[in-house]
Amino acid sequence: MMSSPRQRAAPTAPPSELDPSRRNNLALITSLVHHHRVLSRAQLTKRTGLNRSTVGTLIGQLVALGLVYETAPTGEAQVGRPSPEVRPSPSIAALAVYPEIDAVTIGLVNLGGIVQKKIRFATERIPSAREAVNIAAAVIEGMRTELEHSYRITGIGVAVPGLVNPDDGTVRHAPHLGWRDEPVARMLSEATGYACQAANDASLAAEAELIFGAGAGRDNLIYLNGGASGVGGGIISNGMLLRGASGYAGELGHTFVRTSGEQCHCGATGCLETEVSQGRLFELLGLSGGDTPQLEQALRASSSPAVAGEISRQLSFLAIALRNAVNTFNPEVIILDGFLGVLYALAPSALDDLLLSQAMDGPAAQAKVHPAALGSNLMMIGAAELGFARFLADPSGFGAALTA
Amino acid sequence: MMSSPRQRAAPTAPPSELDPSRRNNLALITSLVHHHRVLSRAQLTKRTGLNRSTVGTLIGQLVALGLVYETAPTGEAQVGRPSPEVRPSPSIAALAVYPEIDAVTIGLVNLGGIVQKKIRFATERIPSAREAVNIAAAVIEGMRTELEHSYRITGIGVAVPGLVNPDDGTVRHAPHLGWRDEPVARMLSEATGYACQAANDASLAAEAELIFGAGAGRDNLIYLNGGASGVGGGIISNGMLLRGASGYAGELGHTFVRTSGEQCHCGATGCLETEVSQGRLFELLGLSGGDTPQLEQALRASSSPAVAGEISRQLSFLAIALRNAVNTFNPEVIILDGFLGVLYALAPSALDDLLLSQAMDGPAAQAKVHPAALGSNLMMIGAAELGFARFLADPSGFGAALTA
DNA sequence: GTGTTATGTTCTTTGAAACACCAAACGAAG
DNA sequence: CTTCGTTTGGTGTTTCAAAGAACATAACAC
Numbered sequence: 001m002m003s004s005p006r007q008r009a010a011p012t013a014p015p016s017e018l019d020p021s022r023r024n025n026l027a028l029i030t031s032l033v034h035h036h037r038v039l040s041r042a043q044l045t046k047r048t049g050l051n052r053s054t055v056g057t058l059i060g061q062l063v064a065l066g067l068v069y070e071t072a073p074t075g076e077a078q079v080g081r082p083s084p085e086v087r088p089s090p091s092i093a094a095l096a097v098y099p100e101i102d103a104v105t106i107g108l109v110n111l112g113g114i115v116q117k118k119i120r121f122a123t124e125r126i127p128s129a130r131e132a133v134n135i136a137a138a139v140i141e142g143m144r145t146e147l148e149h150s151y152r153i154t155g156i157g158v159a160v161p162g163l164v165n166p167d168d169g170t171v172r173h174a175p176h177l178g179w180r181d182e183p184v185a186r187m188l189s190e191a192t193g194y195a196c197q198a199a200n201d202a203s204l205a206a207e208a209e210l211i212f213g214a215g216a217g218r219d220n221l222i223y224l225n226g227g228a229s230g231v232g233g234g235i236i237s238n239g240m241l242l243r244g245a246s247g248y249a250g251e252l253g254h255t256f257v258r259t260s261g262e263q264c265h266c267g268a269t270g271c272l273e274t275e276v277s278q279g280r281l282f283e284l285l286g287l288s289g290g291d292t293p294q295l296e297q298a299l300r301a302s303s304s305p306a307v308a309g310e311i312s313r314q315l316s317f318l319a320i321a322l323r324n325a326v327n328t329f330n331p332e333v334i335i336l337d338g339f340l341g342v343l344y345a346l347a348p349s350a351l352d353d354l355l356l357s358q359a360m361d362g363p364a365a366q367a368k369v370h371p372a373a374l375g376s377n378l379m380m381i382g383a384a385e386l387g388f389a390r391f392l393a394d395p396s397g398f399g400a401a402l403t404a
Numbered sequence: 405m406m407s408s409p410r411q412r413a414a415p416t417a418p419p420s421e422l423d424p425s426r427r428n429n430l431a432l433i434t435s436l437v438h439h440h441r442v443l444s445r446a447q448l449t450k451r452t453g454l455n456r457s458t459v460g461t462l463i464g465q466l467v468a469l470g471l472v473y474e475t476a477p478t479g480e481a482q483v484g485r486p487s488p489e490v491r492p493s494p495s496i497a498a499l500a501v502y503p504e505i506d507a508v509t510i511g512l513v514n515l516g517g518i519v520q521k522k523i524r525f526a527t528e529r530i531p532s533a534r535e536a537v538n539i540a541a542a543v544i545e546g547m548r549t550e551l552e553h554s555y556r557i558t559g560i561g562v563a564v565p566g567l568v569n570p571d572d573g574t575v576r577h578a579p580h581l582g583w584r585d586e587p588v589a590r591m592l593s594e595a596t597g598y599a600c601q602a603a604n605d606a607s608l609a610a611e612a613e614l615i616f617g618a619g620a621g622r623d624n625l626i627y628l629n630g631g632a633s634g635v636g637g638g639i640i641s642n643g644m645l646l647r648g649a650s651g652y653a654g655e656l657g658h659t660f661v662r663t664s665g666e667q668c669h670c671g672a673t674g675c676l677e678t679e680v681s682q683g684r685l686f687e688l689l690g691l692s693g694g695d696t697p698q699l700e701q702a703l704r705a706s707s708s709p710a711v712a713g714e715i716s717r718q719l720s721f722l723a724i725a726l727r728n729a730v731n732t733f734n735p736e737v738i739i740l741d742g743f744l745g746v747l748y749a750l751a752p753s754a755l756d757d758l759l760l761s762q763a764m765d766g767p768a769a770q771a772k773v774h775p776a777a778l779g780s781n782l783m784m785i786g787a788a789e790l791g792f793a794r795f796l797a798d799p800s801g802f803g804a805a806l807t808a
Numbered sequence: 809g810t811g812t813t814a815t816g817t818t819c820t821t822t823g824a825a826a827c828a829c830c831a832a833a834c835g836a837a838g
Numbered sequence: 839c840t841t842c843g844t845t846t847g848g849t850g851t852t853t854c855a856a857a858g859a860a861c862a863t864a865a866c867a868c
Contacts, residue, residue: 025855042815054856056816073864080814081864163766172766220649235732237648242641244734245624248766249641251731256724259663259674268727268762270663320660323672324728327655328639330648358672362567362576362652429824446846458825460847477833477846484845485833810868817862825853832847838840 025050029058030395033068033088034388035211037112040073042083059086066152067092067111067395088112093147094387095140095156095194096380098201099132101176101229106139107377108151109384113212115377117143129171129182137191154398156194157386158184159201159379161229166247169198175265176229197386201225203250204382205372206234207241209335212381213373220331223372224252224322226340228289231273237329255321275317278339284310296342312350315343319354326359326367337372344369429454433462434799437472437492438792439615441516444477446487463490470556471496471515471799492516497551498791499544499560499598500784502605503536505580505633510543511781512555513788517616519781521547533575533586541595558802560598561790562588563605563783565633570651573602579669580633601790605629607654608786609776610638611645613739616785617777624735627776628656628726630744632693635677641733659725676725680718682743688714700746716754719747723758730763730771741776748773 028048033039039047045055062068067089073082088111096107104127108117121135140147140156147153162174169185189196206215206223215221219239225232233252235242242249253273254266261270282289284307285298299307322334336344344351348369356364374381391398432452437443443451449459466472471493477486492515500511508531512521525539544551544560551557566578573589593600610619610627619625623643629636637656639646646653657677658670665674686693688711689702703711726738740748748755752773760768778785795802 040815045815051857052815053817053819053858057856077865078814079812079866081816081862083815163764218649220653233732237641237646237653238644240642240644242733244641244767245622245736245770246734246766248734248764249624249732251764251767254731254764255728256660266764324659325732327658328637328653328729328732329646330650330652332649360567360652360655360658360670362650363648363655366649444846449846455826456846457827457848461825481835482845483835483843485831485847487846812865812867814865815863818860820857820859822855822857824855827850827852829850830848832845834845835843837842 024394024396025054026058026061026396027393029055030062030067031392033062033086034111034113034392037114038085038087040083040085041070044086062086062395065396091150091152092154092391093151094154094384094391096383096387097132097136097156097158097188098379098383099127099129099136099158099160099177101126104132104135105380106136107380107384108143108147109380109387111388113208113381113384115380115384118377118380126177129177129179129184129187132177133184133187133191136188140192140194153194153387154391155387155389156188156192156196157204157383157389158188158196158198159204159383159386160184160198161201161227161232163248163251164198164200166197166199166243169196171198172246172248195387195390197389199247199386200232200234200250201379201382202232203234203241204386205232205337205378206236206250206335206382207385208374208378208382209372210236210239211385213378214335214370215333218332220329221333221335222252222322222325222329222331223335223337224340225372226276226278226336226338226343228278231276231340235325235329235331237331252321252325255324257317257320272317272321276314276321276340276343280310280314281307281339292338292342295339296345299342299346311343311346315347315351316354318343319351319358322351322355322367322369323358326355326363330363331367334367334369335372336369337378341371345371428798428800429458430462430465430800431797433459434466434471435796437466437490438515438517438796441518442489442491444487444489445474448490466799469800495554495556496558496795497555498558498788498795500787500791501536501540501560501562501592502783502787503531503533503540503562503564503581505530508536508539509784510540511784511788512547512551513784513791515792517612517785517788519784519788522781522784530581533581533583533588533591536581537588537591537595540592544596544598557598557791558795559791559793560592560596560600561608561787561793562592562600562602563608563787563790564588564602565605565631565636567652567655568602568604570601570603570647573600575602576650576652599791599794601793603651603790604636604638604654605783605786606636607638607645608790609636609741609782610640610654610739610786611789612778612782612786613776614640614643615789617782618739618774619737622736624733625737625739626656626726626729626733626735627739627741628744629776630680630682630740630742630747632682635680635744639729639733639735641735656725656729659728661721661724676721679721680725680744680747684714684718685711685743696742696746699743700749703746703750715747715750719751719755720758722747723755723762726755726759726771726773727762730759730767734767735771738771738773739776740773741782745775749775 045052068086070084092111098105103120103122105120109115160171163172171179171182171184185196185198202225209215221236223234231253233250235250254271256270257272258270262274263269264271264274449456472490474488496515502509507524507526509524513519564575567576575583575586575588589600589602606629613619625640627638635657638654658675660674661676662674666678668675668678
C-alpha cells in the first residue's frame with residue numbers, strides 16, 4: 001500500500017520540520033539555529049533528517065561564512081561522543097522600526113531574536129510617515145559606525161499598526177497613525193541604504209511569539225493584541241503566517257461580536273475593537289489614560305461594580321470573537337497581549353469557560369489561551385524577523401555578500 | 405542588495421508555482437498535468453522553472469510509468485517548433501465516497517478531475533457509519549472487475565459532512581449523520597483493500613473549486629456551502645487548505661452573526677447556520693422540502709413579501725459572516741454553493757454592496773463572490789482529490805507499485 | 809581497564825538537474 | 839519556395855548536494 005520501491009528518501013526534500021518555503025538545507029539549518037539559539041550538531045541532524053556528514057559540511061560552510069559558530073559541548077552528560085553546540089553569530093543583526101501614535105521605536109536585534117538595543121523616540125504628536133522615516137533614519141545614522149564595525153545588518157523590518165501590503169512594504173491604511181498609501185519600506189530603504197520591508201504589527205508579533213514565545217513548537221496560533229489603537233490580530237496556520245491575497249489577512253479586531261453595536265471607524269458596526277477597548281475601562285476607572293501595567297493595577301484595585309460589569313461584558317465579547325477564531329482556525333494556542341492579556345489575567349477561567357461552552361467541541365478542546373511571553377521586546381523581535389527574512393531564505397548568498 | 409553571487413538557482417527548489425509541499429519535481433509535474441488536464445512540454449518547462457532537458461527526462465519517466473501520455477502538438481500555430489501535449493493517463497483513477505442523510509454517493513474519478521462514474525445509493529434512513537461503509541464497499545465490489553481491468557486506483561477519499569481528523573480519517577462528530585468518533589477511513593480501507601482517507605466535505609469542495617473550478621489560478625479562496633444539513637466552509641489560504649491543529653479548521657457555519665440569536669446544535673447562539681437556513685425558506689414557501697433547484701424556482705416564483713423579507717434577512721446575516729471572513733483571510737474569491745448560491749443569485753448586488761460597505765477597504769476591494777462552478781460533480785472531485793493525494797505526493801513510488 | 813554508544817570526520821558514490829550543443833519544426837520575409 | 843529567425847526536443851556531459859561507508863573519538867557503565 002505504501003510507496004515502497006524507492007531506493008532512498010527524496011533527496012530534494014528531507015523530512016524537514018520547518019516550513020517548506022526554505023530554499024535549501026543551508027537555509028534550513030540557519031533558521032533552526034536562529035530559532036533555537038543553541039542547538040547541538042546531533043540535534044540539527046535529527047531535526048533536519050539529513051545525514052550526519054551532510055550536516056557537518058553545511059555547518060562548516062556556515063562557520064566559514066561567519067553566520068554561526070561552534071562551541072565545545074556543554075550539554076548534559078550522556079552516553080556517546082558529545083556534540084558541539086552551534087550558535088548564531090552575534091554579528092548578524094537586523095534593525096526593527098515600530099511607529100506608534102506617540103513614539104517611534106528603533107531596535108537592533110541579533111540573530112536568535114536577542115534585542116541588543118532599543119531606542120524609543122517619543123514624539124509630540126502623531127508622526128507622519130515621512131517623520132517616522134526621518135526619525136528612524138536619524139537614529140540608524142547615529143548607530144552607523146557601530147553597525148558597520150560590529151554588525152552585519154541583514155535588513156530593516158517595519159511593524160505598522162494598520163493594513164500593509166508586505167510585497168512592496170506599502171502602508172495601505174493605518175487609521176490611528178492617519179497614514180494612507182505610504183510606501184514606507186521604500187522610503188526607509190532610500191533613507192538608510194538598507195533593504196527594508198514592512199508588515200502589519202500584529203502579524204509580526206504573531207510570528208515572534210510563534211518562534212520565540214508562547215507558541216514555540218506549535219504550528220497553529222492566534223495572536224490578539226489590545227492597545228490604545230484598537231485590537232490587532234495575527235494568525236499562524238500550519239506554521240505559516242496567514243497573508244491573504246494582498247497581505248491584509250488577520251484583522252480579527254473587526255470580527256462581528258454584537259448586533260446593533262456601535263459604528264466602527266472601519267465602517268461596519270459591532271466590531272470587536274469598538275466593543276472591547278481599554279478606553280472604556282480607563283473611563284470607568286476615572287483615568288485619562290495610561291499603559292497596560294497601570295491599567296491592570298487600577299483594575300485590580302477597583303471594587304466598583306460598574307468596572308466589574310464592564311470587565312465581564314468585554315470578556316463576553318472577546319469570547320465571541322475567540323469562538324469564531326477557534327471554529328475557523330482550530331488553533332493550539334491563543335495568545336492575548338496588551339489589555340486583552342490583562343482582561344484574561346483578571347478572570348482566566350471565566351474566558352476559558354465561555355470559550356469551551358461556545359466553541360465547537362473538537363477545536364475547543366485543543367485551544368489554550370496564553371498571555372504573551374515576549375513582553376516589551378515582542379514588536380522589536382517581530383519586526384526584526386522581517387529584516388532577517390531574505391537572509392534566512394538564502395544565507396549563502398547573503399553570507400557571501402556580507403563577507404565581500 | 406540582492407543575493408547575487410550564486411552560481412545558479414538553488415537546484416533543490418526551483419521557482420515552482422504550486423504549493424511547496426511537493427516532494428520532488430516528478431510530483432510537481434504530475435500535479436500540474438493533473439490540474440490542467442492538458443499542458444504542453446513547453447508550458448511545463450515555464451511553470452516548473454526547470455530546464456527543458458530536465459522536463460523532458462521527467463516526462464519520459466512518467467510516460468514509462470504509464471502515468472501520463474503525450475500526443476502530437478495541436479496547439480495554436482505559432483513560431484517555433486511545436487511542443488507535444490502531455491495528458492494524464494485515463495487509467496489512473498481514484499474513488500470518491502460521500503455519505504449524506506438520505507444517500508451514499510460513490511464516484512470514480514480520473515486523473516484530471518474527470519468524473520467517470522457516479523452512483524447514488526439512496527437510503528431509507530440516515531445511514532450509520534457502518535452502513536455507509538458497507539454500501540460503499542458493496543458498490544466498489546460491484547465495480548471491482550472493471551476497476552482491476554481498466555484502472556489503477558490510487559485510493560479512496562471520503563467526504564464527510566462534519567468534523568473529521570484527516571490524519572487518521574476518523575470522524576469526530578458529524579451532527580446531521582449522528583456519527584461520533586467513527587474511524588471511517590480505516591473501516592472502508594479494511595472493507596475494500598484500497599487505501600482510504602477522509603476529510604470534511606466543505607474543505608474538499610474548496611480544494612476542488614480551487615483546482616478545477618471558480619478558484620482556478622487563485623491562492624486565497626473561501627468556499628461556503630448551504631445545504632439541508634447546515635452551512636459548511638472550507639478555506640484556502642496561500643494555496644493551501646487550512647487544516648488547523650487537528651484538521652477541524654474551516655467551520656464558518658458557526659460564525660457568530662446575531663446577538664441573542666437562537667441556540668445552535670453546536671451549543672452556542674447566533675451561529676450563521678441557525679440564522680441562515682434553507683429550512684426557513686422552504687417553510688415560508690409552504691414547501692416541506694426539496695433540492696436546491698426547486699428552492700430557486702420557488703423563490704423566484706414567489707411574490708410574498710414575507711419571503712422577500714426573509715431573503716434579505718438571510719443575506720444580511722450572510723454578509724456579516726462574509727465580512728468577518730474577508731477581514732480575516734483577505735481572499736480573492738468567495739464561492740457560494742447550495743442554497744447560499746441561490747440567495748446570491750437572487751440578489752447579487754445586494755450582497756456585494758453589503759460586503760463592500762462592511763468589510764475593510766483593502767480586503768473588500770479584492771474579494772469577489774462567485775457561484776460554485778463544478779455543480780453536482782463537486783464533491784466527487786473533491787473527495788477523489790483526497791484519494792489522489794498520496795499518489796500525487798510520490799508518483800514514482802506509486803507508479804512502480806501500480807505497474808508491478 | 810574494557811565494552812557500548814553516540815557522534816564527528818573523511819572519502820567515495822550517487823543521482824537529479826543544469827548546461828551546451830545540435831536537430832527538428834514551425835512562421836515570416838523576400 | 840527558399841532562407842532566416844525562433845522555439846522547442848534530444849543527447850551527452852558536467853556539476854554538486856547529499857548519502858553512505860569506514861574509521862576515529864569521546865563520553866558512560868561496569
